Amino acid sequence: MPTFQLADLLRPHILTLTPYSSARDEYTGKEGVFLDANENPYGPALQGSSTFSSSFNRYPDPYQAAIKEKLAPIKGVRPTQIFLGNGSDEPIDLLVRATCRPGTDSILIVPPTYGMYEVSAAVNDVSLIRVPLTPDFQLDTRTVLDAIEPTTKIIWLCSPNNPSGNQLDSEAIRAVIEGAVHSLVVVDEAYIDFASDPSWTAQLDRYPNLVVLQTFSKAWGLAALRLGMCFASEELIRVLNKIKPPYNISAPTQELALKALDHVERKDEMVQQILTERTALAEHLQGMQMVQQVYPSDANFLLVRFDNPKEVFNYLIEHQVIVRDRSKVQLCAGCLRISVGTPTENSILLSWLQQFQDSGRWTVDAGLITH
Numbered sequence: 001m002p003t004f005q006l007a008d009l010l011r012p013h014i015l016t017l018t019p020y021s022s023a024r025d026e027y028t029g030k031e032g033v034f035l036d037a038n039e040n041p042y043g044p045a046l047q048g049s050s051t052f053s054s055s056f057n058r059y060p061d062p063y064q065a066a067i068k069e070k071l072a073p074i075k076g077v078r079p080t081q082i083f084l085g086n087g088s089d090e091p092i093d094l095l096v097r098a099t100c101r102p103g104t105d106s107i108l109i110v111p112p113t114y115g116m117y118e119v120s121a122a123v124n125d126v127s128l129i130r131v132p133l134t135p136d137f138q139l140d141t142r143t144v145l146d147a148i149e150p151t152t153k154i155i156w157l158c159s160p161n162n163p164s165g166n167q168l169d170s171e172a173i174r175a176v177i178e179g180a181v182h183s184l185v186v187v188d189e190a191y192i193d194f195a196s197d198p199s200w201t202a203q204l205d206r207y208p209n210l211v212v213l214q215t216f217s218k219a220w221g222l223a224a225l226r227l228g229m230c231f232a233s234e235e236l237i238r239v240l241n242k243i244k245p246p247y248n249i250s251a252p253t254q255e256l257a258l259k260a261l262d263h264v265e266r267k268d269e270m271v272q273q274i275l276t277e278r279t280a281l282a283e284h285l286q287g288m289q290m291v292q293q294v295y296p297s298d299a300n301f302l303l304v305r306f307d308n309p310k311e312v313f314n315y316l317i318e319h320q321v322i323v324r325d326r327s328k329v330q331l332c333a334g335c336l337r338i339s340v341g342t343p344t345e346n347s348i349l350l351s352w353l354q355q356f357q358d359s360g361r362w363t364v365d366a367g368l369i370t371h
């Protein structure tokens with residue numbers, strides 16, 4: 001059984017790179033006369049009182065120690081297994097840059113899936129291997145493992161998957177992690193709070209090639225903060241810390257994230273409301289004549305297959321209800337992706353859908369009459 005060696009996966013120059021050393025790296029004390037970072041000693045150019053306690057004239061903690069201390073027990077990991085990024089987009093890009101040689105290496109994705117893996121590969125001139133999910137959006141494990149090339153550095157799995165909403169079968173994920181011994185296997189768990197299976201973070205100590213991504217953008221309701229979490233081996237986290245921009249998480253973001261972590265129960269309460277609404281919305285949609293299928297969801301959205309997706313989409317737009325058209329995406333023909341809203345938002349959505357169905361612009365037998 002070959003063993004995973006991170007050093008074999010990293011681009012050689014990343015191994016030997018000397019990182020930028022910030023003023024906050026060289027002196028980590030909190031008290032003193034700080035004349036080391038060319039900051040403005042008087043304070044921020046702001047007027048009036050602030051709801052923040054940070055001194056905005058000072059650079060923020062480059063390693064976000066306070067957040068990691070609070071987050072680690074919540075996630076059941078050690079602080080040293082956590083990297084925080086400017087959204088999940090930052091660790092996605094850093095993982096590609098740390099491992100993939102432009103023009104030479106590849107990543108593997110399982111479409112339909114989240115678009116950023118492909119974009120990050122394109123930006124970095126890294127080639128893409130696509131192994132589609134099965135029609136019920138599950139992993140074709142054998143084909144995934146067979147498609148891996150010696151230059152394939154990362155396999156991206158998204159579970160619960162965007163846009164399909166389902167979790168990937170955990171034994172299939174395990175087979176990929178165990179079979180892809182010379183690649184990183186990233187499990188993007190942006191929607192894990194809405195899911196029934198547990199997080200893969202519990203398996204980090206067992207699998208050195210496993211990376212788990214989560215985010216504050218969905219269940220925590222903090223999309224505007226731009227804060228993504230990456231959990232991995234301490235060895236890989238050290239590499240990400242070495243190549244990240246020094247002050248990648250702003251002081252307001254750090255401060256607000258710390259406050260949110262004191263209110264896990266508020267997050268859990270909102271998740272429960274969304275799950276209740278998800279069930280109700282799915283039932284209503286499934287009962288509509290023009291809906292062919294509501295796919296099972298472990299996320300905060302539903303993938304819904306319509307007879308007439310384009311017309312439904314446009315009609316909703318006309319009435320200022322905006323959903324995501326996924327009908328051009330592989331395996332998603334006819335599908336719109338609908339985020340679960342508040343009870344009011346969901347009933348607005350449903351009543352416009354009902355109006356459209358009742359409008360006579362639509363009949364079951366004839367399909368769409370007017371375009």
Ligand SMILES: *Cc1c(COP(=O)(O)O)cnc(C)c1O
Nearest residue numbers: 087088089114162190215217228
């Ligand atoms: C929304 C989403 C994210 C979150 O991205 P952020 O940059 O953290 O806002 C990550 N992965 C998937 C699959 C998503 O749908």
